[in-house]
Amino acid sequence: MTESLAPARSSQKLALNWLGLLPFFLFALAFIIFPSLTLFSGSLFDAQGNLTFTNFLQLNTPLIVDAYQNSIMLSLQTALGGAFFGFLLGYAVVYGNLPRWLRTAIMTFCGLAANFGGVPLAFSIIATVGRTGFLTAFLRDQLGFDIYALGFSIYNPTGLFMAYMYFQLPLMVLIIVPALESLRREWREAAESLGATNWQYWQYVALPILTPTLLGTTILLFGSAFGAYATAQALTGGTLPLITLVIGTQIRGDVLGNPGLGYAMVLGMVVIMAACIAAYSSLQRQAERWLR
Amino acid sequence: MSVTKQLFVRMVASLILAATILAACAPAATPAPTAAPVDWKTVKSAQEAGGLEALIAQAKVEGNLHVIALPRDWCNYGEMIDTFKAKYGINVVEINPEAGSADELEAIRANKESGGPQAPDVIDIGVAFGPTAKEEGLITPYKVKKFDTISGVKDAEGYYYADYGGVLVFQVNTDVVKEVPQDWSDLLGENYKGQIAIAGDPRASNQAAQTVFSAAIANGGSLDNVDPGLQFFKELAANGNLLPVIATSGTFAKGETPITFAWNYLALAAKESLAGNPNVEIVYPKSVNWGGWYLQAVSAYAPNPAAARLWQEFLYSDEGQKIWMKGFCVPARFGDMNAAGAVPADLLAKMPAKGVMENAIIPGVDQLAAAREKIKNEWDNVVGLDIQAAP
Amino acid sequence: MPKRINVFAWFIVILGALFFLLPIYGTLDFSLRARKGELSLLAYERVFSDPLFLQAFFFSVQKALLTIGFSLLLIVPTAYWVNWRLPRWRPVVELVTLMPFVIPAVVLVFGLIRTFSRPPFVMTRSTFTTDILLIAGYMVLTMPYVYRAVDTGLRALDVRTLTEAAQSLGANGPTILWRVIFPNLRGAILSGALITFATVIGELILASFLVRPAFGPYMESMGQNKAYEPAALGILSYALTWASLALIDVFARGNKQVASIR
Numbered sequence: 001m002t003e004s005l006a007p008a009r010s011s012q013k014l015a016l017n018w019l020g021l022l023p024f025f026l027f028a029l030a031f032i033i034f035p036s037l038t039l040f041s042g043s044l045f046d047a048q049g050n051l052t053f054t055n056f057l058q059l060n061t062p063l064i065v066d067a068y069q070n071s072i073m074l075s076l077q078t079a080l081g082g083a084f085f086g087f088l089l090g091y092a093v094v095y096g097n098l099p100r101w102l103r104t105a106i107m108t109f110c111g112l113a114a115n116f117g118g119v120p121l122a123f124s125i126i127a128t129v130g131r132t133g134f135l136t137a138f139l140r141d142q143l144g145f146d147i148y149a150l151g152f153s154i155y156n157p158t159g160l161f162m163a164y165m166y167f168q169l170p171l172m173v174l175i176i177v178p179a180l181e182s183l184r185r186e187w188r189e190a191a192e193s194l195g196a197t198n199w200q201y202w203q204y205v206a207l208p209i210l211t212p213t214l215l216g217t218t219i220l221l222f223g224s225a226f227g228a229y230a231t232a233q234a235l236t237g238g239t240l241p242l243i244t245l246v247i248g249t250q251i252r253g254d255v256l257g258n259p260g261l262g263y264a265m266v267l268g269m270v271v272i273m274a275a276c277i278a279a280y281s282s283l284q285r286q287a288e289r290w291l292r
Numbered sequence: 293m294s295v296t297k298q299l300f301v302r303m304v305a306s307l308i309l310a311a312t313i314l315a316a317c318a319p320a321a322t323p324a325p326t327a328a329p330v331d332w333k334t335v336k337s338a339q340e341a342g343g344l345e346a347l348i349a350q351a352k353v354e355g356n357l358h359v360i361a362l363p364r365d366w367c368n369y370g371e372m373i374d375t376f377k378a379k380y381g382i383n384v385v386e387i388n389p390e391a392g393s394a395d396e397l398e399a400i401r402a403n404k405e406s407g408g409p410q411a412p413d414v415i416d417i418g419v420a421f422g423p424t425a426k427e428e429g430l431i432t433p434y435k436v437k438k439f440d441t442i443s444g445v446k447d448a449e450g451y452y453y454a455d456y457g458g459v460l461v462f463q464v465n466t467d468v469v470k471e472v473p474q475d476w477s478d479l480l481g482e483n484y485k486g487q488i489a490i491a492g493d494p495r496a497s498n499q500a501a502q503t504v505f506s507a508a509i510a511n512g513g514s515l516d517n518v519d520p521g522l523q524f525f526k527e528l529a530a531n532g533n534l535l536p537v538i539a540t541s542g543t544f545a546k547g548e549t550p551i552t553f554a555w556n557y558l559a560l561a562a563k564e565s566l567a568g569n570p571n572v573e574i575v576y577p578k579s580v581n582w583g584g585w586y587l588q589a590v591s592a593y594a595p596n597p598a599a600a601r602l603w604q605e606f607l608y609s610d611e612g613q614k615i616w617m618k619g620f621c622v623p624a625r626f627g628d629m630n631a632a633g634a635v636p637a638d639l640l641a642k643m644p645a646k647g648v649m650e651n652a653i654i655p656g657v658d659q660l661a662a663a664r665e666k667i668k669n670e671w672d673n674v675v676g677l678d679i680q681a682a683p
Numbered sequence: 684m685p686k687r688i689n690v691f692a693w694f695i696v697i698l699g700a701l702f703f704l705l706p707i708y709g710t711l712d713f714s715l716r717a718r719k720g721e722l723s724l725l726a727y728e729r730v731f732s733d734p735l736f737l738q739a740f741f742f743s744v745q746k747a748l749l750t751i752g753f754s755l756l757l758i759v760p761t762a763y764w765v766n767w768r769l770p771r772w773r774p775v776v777e778l779v780t781l782m783p784f785v786i787p788a789v790v791l792v793f794g795l796i797r798t799f800s801r802p803p804f805v806m807t808r809s810t811f812t813t814d815i816l817l818i819a820g821y822m823v824l825t826m827p828y829v830y831r832a833v834d835t836g837l838r839a840l841d842v843r844t845l846t847e848a849a850q851s852l853g854a855n856g857p858t859i860l861w862r863v864i865f866p867n868l869r870g871a872i873l874s875g876a877l878i879t880f881a882t883v884i885g886e887l888i889l890a891s892f893l894v895r896p897a898f899g900p901y902m903e904s905m906g907q908n909k910a911y912e913p914a915a916l917g918i919l920s921y922a923l924t925w926a927s928l929a930l931i932d933v934f935a936r937g938n939k940q941v942a943s944i945r
Contacts, residue, residue: 032782035799036790092691096691109925111877113703121706130543179838569911
């Protein structure tokens with residue numbers, strides 16, 4: 001709608017508009033971009049300090065390609081899983097007629113759980129469904145149900161998926177609940193007055209409105225899983241090649257590590273995230289057009 | 293006034309002004325030393341510093357010592373730090389006790405000019421990192437008074453030298469494991485299914501990588517060939533004996549990873565700390581006696597250079613060495629102290645049996661580097677998992 | 684009107700509760716076994732006997748509250764501006780806010796330290812400026828979440844109408860933000876605040892390398908050789924953090940001044 005204003009004022013407006021984002025960009029420049037750049041410039045140097053592009057060429061080795069693939073797959077799976085189950089839980093919280101204290105408890109617990117990870121989370125899961133976990137023991141001794149004999153194990157991608165869900169799901173809940181709460185009752189009443197069923201209301205009114213939020217939060221979940229490191233390392237001992245783990249061994253683990261290669265890998269991750277956001281933005285623009 | 297006189301007055305005034313400015317800018321006058329002034333940043337020995345007393349005096353003036361990567365229960369460093377504090381009245385700042393050796397070097401690099409509490413004065417690093425640190429100019433040479441009595445790795449110029457070491461052992465939770473494995477070949481047995489785990493990621497952790505290296509020797513490899521070690525763990529994983537998880541104190545005590553590998557001093561300290569809950573047995577594998585040293589060095593950018601050097605002297609004094617012994621670590625001067633009868637019986641009991649450390653197989657820096665490179669590249673093939681399309 | 688029991692909702696909640704609470708129980712169970720063969724609070728006693736425990740916790744609480752304040756101060760106006768005036772800039776701003784995710788925390792921390800520990804931007808010499816750097820670091824780490832939460836909340840508002848209505852009543856920028864936008868973002872801001880608080884309490888790397896006595900480094904310092912105390916410490920930190928979050932929630936709901944738009 002702003003585009004309909006007289007173009008003669010647009011250049012002045014542009015300058016002023018730009019100013020509004022200045023504090024943010026200054027902050028980002030100082031504390032995100034500049035520190036990252038000083039390290040990224042390291043990706044142009046090899047372990048001996050010579051200027052080179054080989055770090056980027058080395059990104060094509062099987063190990064690293066494998067690591068990227070695994071990371072993307074895992075992030076995608078846990079983002080979609082977290083989004084789906086988180087949406088269900090968020091729905092239950094907002095529309096479930098739950099008592100007030102339970103709602104507060106769930107929201108605050110999600111705040112807590114969204115930040116779980118690393119060794120404590122891995123240990124919690126091991127202590128529950130590991131080979132000596134209390135739930136494993138309970139199922140085996142009280143119910144005669146030995147999950148490990150049946151082939152279950154937390155020490156494989158399934159276990160890692162479970163662990164990631166532990167912090168992905170709450171993140172989704174925290175963001176989707178305010179969004180669900182913002183769906184105006186009038187819209188629902190209007191839909192119902194036009195004869196729409198609950199399902200139709202969701203299909204034609206609510207979900208389309210929520211689509212940008214859902215997409216945006218899924219991207220957030222993707223990014224969260226993509227950058228996760230400590231949990232995967234604790235639970236798999238590094239046996240699953242993930243890009244964050246590989247970066248870790250290059251930058252921190254070893255005198256032989258090639259930090260330049262590590263930084264090149266991080267740049268690769270940034271590019272992937274940028275691609276995701278580009279895709280999400282275009283999807284979102286399409287959705288908005290459709291909405292109009 | 294005539295022109296010349298004006299000029300003259302101006303010249304004198306300028307000279308006076310210049311002199312005043314120069315005087316103001318001159319470095320603050322230090323109390324005239326009785327000997328030549330000491331550049332504490334490059335002092336190479338206590339002698340150069342003007343004697344131990346001078347070193348102690350200057351360290352007290354500095355008032356602070358920044359150490360890094362020293363967990364309090366690793367080799368009894370907690371007591372080492374507290375004793376140093378009490379003895380000299382110097383405040384000790386403990387930077388990031390959980391840092392790895394690479395982090396220590398990064399801390400020096402990142403804080404070269406800051407001089408703040410995040411800049412380490414001294415570092416305690418793995419053997420592989422010594423030469424790199426020296427090449428990069430991150431450390432500076434300082435020979436402690438007892439330098440000549442140090443055994444183990446030693447840089448001739450005194451840039452870095454061994455501080456303490458140990459041998460690799462099996463750490464077994466005997467509440468869970470009834471038949472304790474005595475050697476590497478035992479680990480392949482049926483009864484250890486799902487019970488073995490490494491205490492780190494071999495691609496990143498020094499101790500974990502040396503675990504694999506040690507397994508190589510036990511299976512026909514050599515200090516130049518780590519492949520049998522990789523094969524051994526591949527077999528262990530295929531049998532289902534090896535759990536692809538990092539063993540921690542918690543998982544060990546829980547019984548989830550009842551068999552793991554550690555330096556003997558860490559295993560002994562864990563045994564002491566767990567105090568029977570669970571029962572722990574330490575096994576020195578028969579076929580391979582694998583040893584490793586850590587290195588001590590002074591940062592070239594130390595904000596408190598005298599305190600740093602005093603810390604070194606303290607560590608290598610009989611008192612310091614004994615504190616390490618209390619933590620089950622074999623200190624670098626052990627051979628010398630033992631020969632001189634300076635080790636009390638109770639501390640001797642905490643050391644490994646006679647000859648264990650002396651006869652341990654210890655890889656050279658290059659061999660270790662080559663092995664770690666191999667492990668880093670091939671570990672995934674050995675035990676790698678992959679994300680399938682469906683979990 | 685008595686509330687209808689929504690069976691589906693309760694079913695989901697119970698399933699969710701099991702999934703989330705059972706692992707916590709696993710840690711709790713282990714933490715109670717410090718004394719062999721019996722359940723005891725020995726591990727907890729040992730944790731409490733350390734005065735540094737509460738000290739570290741309160742240090743982190745203080746930093747967390749400051750981080751929340753400054754984050755909101757920075758992000759709410761920015762998100763508002765993007766939503767109202769510069770929708771084209773949205774992808775750029777979002778990429779920037781997602782970068783802290785993608786760049787491993789270790790890399791960010793090393794970068795921050797390298798940049799700000801040498802002239803001309805030295806921030807690591809004094810405690811005060813180091814704390815500022817710490818808070819800036821925390822703001823960076825939580826930026827993805829807070830921005831997403833606030834942006835979600837703003838999308839639900841008709842920002843343009845609200846702004847123009849307020850302007851027509853004579854309000855200027857800050858007034859609009861403070862008296863119109865902020866109150867309507869209550870839910871979103873609360874979400875952001877909750878996540879930020881929990882993140883700061885548990886944050887480890889930044890505080891360790893900046894050598895500040897935060898709760899994360901304290902928990903790590905429990906030592907690699909102790910098995911039961913870390914579990915006890917974990918449970919205690921969950922409980923304390925959860926209680927703090929509940930306090931924030933109650934406090935945020937306490938001052939209801941704006942009538943709901945519904």
